[in-house]
Amino acid sequence: MPRTDLPFSRRLHDIEPFHVMELLRRSRELEAAGRDIIHMEVGEPDFGTPEPILEAATRFLATGNVHYTSGLGMPALREAIARFYADRFGLDIAPERIVVTPGASGALMLALAALTDPGDVWLMPDPTYPSNRHLVRAFEGRVRALPSDAAQAYQPTAAQVESAWCDRTRGLMVASPSNPTGTLIAPATLRALADGVRRRGGTLIVDEIYQGLTYGVAASTALAEADDAFVINSFSKYFGMTGWRLGWLVVPDGFAREIERLAQHFFIAASTVAQHAALAAFSPACMAVHEARRAEFSARRNVLLPALEALGFGVGTAPEGAFYIYADIRSLAPDCETLAHRLIEDAGVAATPGIDFGEFRCREHIRFAYTTGIDRLEAAVERIAGVLRG
Amino acid sequence: MPRTDLPFSRRLHDIEPFHVMELLRRSRELEAAGRDIIHMEVGEPDFGTPEPILEAATRFLATGNVHYTSGLGMPALREAIARFYADRFGLDIAPERIVVTPGASGALMLALAALTDPGDVWLMPDPTYPSNRHLVRAFEGRVRALPSDAAQAYQPTAAQVESAWCDRTRGLMVASPSNPTGTLIAPATLRALADGVRRRGGTLIVDEIYQGLTYGVAASTALAEADDAFVINSFSKYFGMTGWRLGWLVVPDGFAREIERLAQHFFIAASTVAQHAALAAFSPACMAVHEARRAEFSARRNVLLPALEALGFGVGTAPEGAFYIYADIRSLAPDCETLAHRLIEDAGVAATPGIDFGEFRCREHIRFAYTTGIDRLEAAVERIAGVLRG
Numbered sequence: 178m179p180r181t182d183l184p185f186s187r188r189l190h191d192i193e194p195f196h197v198m199e200l201l202r203r204s205r206e207l208e209a210a211g212r213d214i215i216h217m218e219v220g221e222p223d224f225g226t227p228e229p230i231l232e233a234a235t236r237f238l239a240t241g242n243v244h245y246t247s248g249l250g251m252p253a254l255r256e257a258i259a260r261f262y263a264d265r266f267g268l269d270i271a272p273e274r275i276v277v278t279p280g281a282s283g284a285l286m287l288a289l290a291a292l293t294d295p296g297d298v299w300l301m302p303d304p305t306y307p308s309n310r311h312l313v314r315a316f317e318g319r320v321r322a323l324p325s326d327a328a329q330a331y332q333p334t335a336a337q338v339e340s341a342w343c344d345r346t347r348g349l350m351v352a353s354p355s356n357p358t359g360t361l362i363a364p365a366t367l368r369a370l371a372d373g374v375r376r377r378g379g380t381l382i383v384d385e386i387y388q389g390l391t392y393g394v395a396a397s398t399a400l401a402e403a404d405d406a407f408v409i410n411s412f413s414k415y416f417g418m419t420g421w422r423l424g425w426l427v428v429p430d431g432f433a434r435e436i437e438r439l440a441q442h443f444f445i446a447a448s449t450v451a452q453h454a455a456l457a458a459f460s461p462a463c464m465a466v467h468e469a470r471r472a473e474f475s476a477r478r479n480v481l482l483p484a485l486e487a488l489g490f491g492v493g494t495a496p497e498g499a500f501y502i503y504a505d506i507r508s509l510a511p512d513c514e515t516l517a518h519r520l521i522e523d524a525g526v527a528a529t530p531g532i533d534f535g536e537f538r539c540r541e542h543i544r545f546a547y548t549t550g551i552d553r554l555e556a557a558v559e560r561i562a563g564v565l566r567g
Numbered sequence: 568m569p570r571t572d573l574p575f576s577r578r579l580h581d582i583e584p585f586h587v588m589e590l591l592r593r594s595r596e597l598e599a600a601g602r603d604i605i606h607m608e609v610g611e612p613d614f615g616t617p618e619p620i621l622e623a624a625t626r627f628l629a630t631g632n633v634h635y636t637s638g639l640g641m642p643a644l645r646e647a648i649a650r651f652y653a654d655r656f657g658l659d660i661a662p663e664r665i666v667v668t669p670g671a672s673g674a675l676m677l678a679l680a681a682l683t684d685p686g687d688v689w690l691m692p693d694p695t696y697p698s699n700r701h702l703v704r705a706f707e708g709r710v711r712a713l714p715s716d717a718a719q720a721y722q723p724t725a726a727q728v729e730s731a732w733c734d735r736t737r738g739l740m741v742a743s744p745s746n747p748t749g750t751l752i753a754p755a756t757l758r759a760l761a762d763g764v765r766r767r768g769g770t771l772i773v774d775e776i777y778q779g780l781t782y783g784v785a786a787s788t789a790l791a792e793a794d795d796a797f798v799i800n801s802f803s804k805y806f807g808m809t810g811w812r813l814g815w816l817v818v819p820d821g822f823a824r825e826i827e828r829l830a831q832h833f834f835i836a837a838s839t840v841a842q843h844a845a846l847a848a849f850s851p852a853c854m855a856v857h858e859a860r861r862a863e864f865s866a867r868r869n870v871l872l873p874a875l876e877a878l879g880f881g882v883g884t885a886p887e888g889a890f891y892i893y894a895d896i897r898s899l900a901p902d903c904e905t906l907a908h909r910l911i912e913d914a915g916v917a918a919t920p921g922i923d924f925g926e927f928r929c930r931e932h933i934r935f936a937y938t939t940g941i942d943r944l945e946a947a948v949e950r951i952a953g954v955l956r957g
């Protein structure tokens with residue numbers, strides 16, 4: 178007889194399901210019934226893992242020795258990541274500052290667990306990557322959302338941070354490029370945000386998971402502007418390694434030892450197979466693959482962005498990174514759920530309703546991911562046009 | 568200029584380092600200076616990953632498609648785990664009840680996050696696997712340790728649970744076989760514990776990560792005794808997959824959907840490579856490998872256990888599982904740290920001081936892992952004998 182008296186924690190009650198999951202279920206139903214669905218809701222590259230990375234993993238597997246690594250990650254990988262900051266950004270980041278994690282997810286979890294006391298407040302833009310607020314909640318912190326619209330590139334301003342700060346504020350979380358908006362924070366703005374947070378005695382967390390994926394703008398890192406930031410990164414997106422579950426966290430000098438204690442209990446360590454594979458991710462041959470993919474994303478963006486605008490979607494600030502377009506739908510539909518529903522049912526196009534990302538004007542937005550080929554994007558635009566005319 | 572005003576959370580301050588880390592650092596120093604160290608502190612099998620698992624991973628990598636899986640894990644793997652319960656234990660566990668996680672570590676984290684409100688109390692034996700109390704702390708719960716000595720096989724009794732229960736008690740966490748003690752909970756005792764916890768409206772969490780590694784006793788699962796328990800398991804130990812980071816959690820009927828929301832934010836999903844690899848872990852060929860390794864562990868145990876007793880170590884209750892011997896050192900040294908220190912410095916033998924596992928009589932114990940070959944175990948015994956005589 179099933180028990181009904183096993184109450185879940187309050188934190189679990191507070192965690193919302195992704196609305197896009199409903200949509201995914203529906204698209205699977207439609208696909209099972211023979212409908213062709215164009216997937217523009219998917220938050221990961223459609224490309225497979227680059228060959229050199231697969232080869233490195235296969236070579237490692239041939240040894241058979243897949244044991245735990247140390248909690249902060251393999252020294253060779255931490256050094257490779259440090260070299261990446263030197264080569265690409267001209268920055269001197271000691272390997273000792275790099276914590277290898279199970280994805281950016283693991284890095285976000287570690288940073289928040291290490292920095293958040295119950296009741297502490299984290300500022301973050303609204304809209305934002307949904308896990309941010311749920312992870313803050315998981316460690317009994319609170320979120321103060323900073324309403325961020327197209328006029329401010331969907332990113333918080335220093336003035337907003339200043340006026341929202343209270344005595345329980347622990348710091349500010351931002352992402353550049355951002356999910357869901359694809360917008361960047363310019364280095365000077367980042368520096369102003371960091372200065373403001375530092376002046377208040379807080380901590381800045383910058384999620385750079387989409388770092389390498391910028392279009393018409395050079396990739397950058399917050400570490401160039403704020404050496405005291407906690408910087409999140411991942412092999413998932415630019416490096417094409419989503420399913421491997423590998424990321425990293427850069428912490429200020431001397432902080433990794435403290436974080437290690439937490440990492441050991443949370444994870445023991447990140448995947449050893451993934452760590453050996455990732456050693457190949459920075460090789461010149463592999464960087465060439467990453468850059469070719471970036472060029473492909475750029476071409477897709479250049480097709481999709483004007484096409485959506487021509488259809489009446491509003492893109493007040495051009496997304497310069499990631500693989501998302503966060504489109505204003507006000508001239509097309511009463512709200513994002515209605516439109517997402519019409520798109521999947523009538524056009525066979527799956528896109529993510531804005532309400533997955535927050536509350537501020539989220540009903541007025543829908544997120545398109547260009548994680549499918551140009552032919553499919555063009556087909557999607559045509560089908561959407563038919564439905565909107567229709 | 569490094570900042571000094573970045574306070575870590577109170578939870579981080581409360582998390583102790585592993586004392587064995589000190590020892591590891593020292594053994595690396597000694598090894599670098601040319602000393603031969605016998606490692607009996609290592610909590611993972613010395614064997615590599617079984618061939619069939621490596622082959623499955625390599626075949627999967629050849630596809631190159633290493634994308635995210637769904638948050639609860641690949642359906643095929645959840646079904647394979649369900650079949651494992653049917654084949655090995657004759658139990659009908661629906662695949663829908665199985666949550667695939669990044670190791671038992673991830674399963675423990677999910678279970679505790681889903682069940683613990685701030686201030687809630689978890690009962691657990693002392694000594695115990697150290698991460699248990701730190702993960703409870705991470706989610707703002709509290710631990711009430713149940714002092715458990717050799718006379719009760721280092722496991723809590725139903726009477727202890729009954730008398731320790733208070734109105735904030737959330738449940739009981741046990742492991743069978745246990746780390747650090749290698750002792751089991753007999754099915755009837757487990758049932759009594761489960762009944763007591765259920766009567767109080769609490770939840771029982773049973774960590775079965777060492778499930779397949781029993782000697783002279785058949786492997787068992789708490790699910791046969793208590794269908795409402797949260798049961799932790801892992802591919803790390805019996806299946807030889809530590810570095811892959813893959814485990815699972817069995818939850819009561821209908822609970823996985825709730826847990827999924829949390830799993831998505833914590834992990835997105837477990838490693839796709841590991842999941843494909845693990846599909847091979849239950850094949851007859853692979854089970855034969857696991858069983859051969861169990862036989863090897865059994866042979867090691869049969870050498871080490873009497874040898875340690877002959878040296879004056881006390882083993883009040885024979886460990887019947889895992890690969891640990893939790894030895895009473897009272898007749899040999901004033902405390903575990905003194906002895907661990909002597910063993911590493913004078914005998915070149917690394918073992919884990921009891922204080923890593925709790926407070927109750929932990930100073931009087933040291934943990935030996937037989938995760939190295941019989942020749943090395945014999946050499947260790949000889950060297951320890953020399954030091955103790957000396």
Ligand SMILES: Cc1ncc(COP(=O)(O)O)c(C=O)c1O
Nearest residue numbers: 220280281282306356411413424
């Ligand atoms: C902004 C952002 N941060 C973090 C993550 C987590 O990614 P991963 O854990 O695969 O590195 C994602 C995934 O979509 C993301 O969009």
Ligand SMILES: Cc1ncc(COP(=O)(O)O)c(C=O)c1O
Nearest residue numbers: 610670671672696746801803814
């Ligand atoms: C009792 C116990 N539980 C859980 C774990 C975590 O193991 P893993 O995350 O590799 O499955 C360990 C590891 O030593 C353990 O001994």
